[in-house]
Amino acid sequence: MFKQDTIEVQRDCEAKLIPSGVAVTLQQGSLVYITQALGNAYTVYVNGNLARVAGKDGDALGMIIMDDPDINQIEGTIEDKVWELLKTCFDPEIPVNIVDLGLVYECKVDSASVEIIMTLTAVGCGMGPVLIAEVEQKIRLIQDVTDVKVELVFDPPWNRNMMTDVAKLQLGML
Numbered sequence: 001m002f003k004q005d006t007i008e009v010q011r012d013c014e015a016k017l018i019p020s021g022v023a024v025t026l027q028q029g030s031l032v033y034i035t036q037a038l039g040n041a042y043t044v045y046v047n048g049n050l051a052r053v054a055g056k057d058g059d060a061l062g063m064i065i066m067d068d069p070d071i072n073q074i075e076g077t078i079e080d081k082v083w084e085l086l087k088t089c090f091d092p093e094i095p096v097n098i099v100d101l102g103l104v105y106e107c108k109v110d111s112a113s114v115e116i117i118m119t120l121t122a123v124g125c126g127m128g129p130v131l132i133a134e135v136e137q138k139i140r141l142i143q144d145v146t147d148v149k150v151e152l153v154f155d156p157p158w159n160r161n162m163m164t165d166v167a168k169l170q171l172g173m174l
Helices: 055-061 077-086 128-139 166-168
Strands: 012-018 023-026 031-038 041-046 049-054 105-109 113-117 149-153
Touching: 012 055, 023 049, 041 055, 041 166, 049 055, 077 105, 077 113, 077 128, 113 128, 128 149
Parallel strands: 113 149
Antiparallel strands: 012 023, 012 049, 031 041, 041 049, 105 113
16 A cells, blocks of 8 residues: 555546546546555545546656556467466455456466456446456457457355465455
């Protein structure tokens, strides 16, 4: 988690409210606290709400612009690259990636087609579509991938036992 003083938003920028996923505009001059900066996004506390700001808008927060590394420069199979990218997707409320949180149930790669089966930490989380769009967008960056499908399931329901020891350690549960 970030610990710092209030930051003044330096230009209007888009954000998504957490957990609803509703798009909002952070107005220039608004005051925010950055709570986390992970996986190419910033989570900010503003007016009593959490919101997610894309890394490309880091300059609006007086922070660096975060870009994803070029996945096609990394050695490995398509599946290796998919898993690397999934580890750059973070739950906006919990500072742990979706793989270590245990949200990814399955990854199938068939030639140029990728299918991900995943869940959320809570059934009613409005950030589901935002996370799914992020996963799809990142996987489409892999050269030779022509089809991406991300299926959201709630059976089995997610629970804390699905987290890796790395996640539990990050969250102070070990």
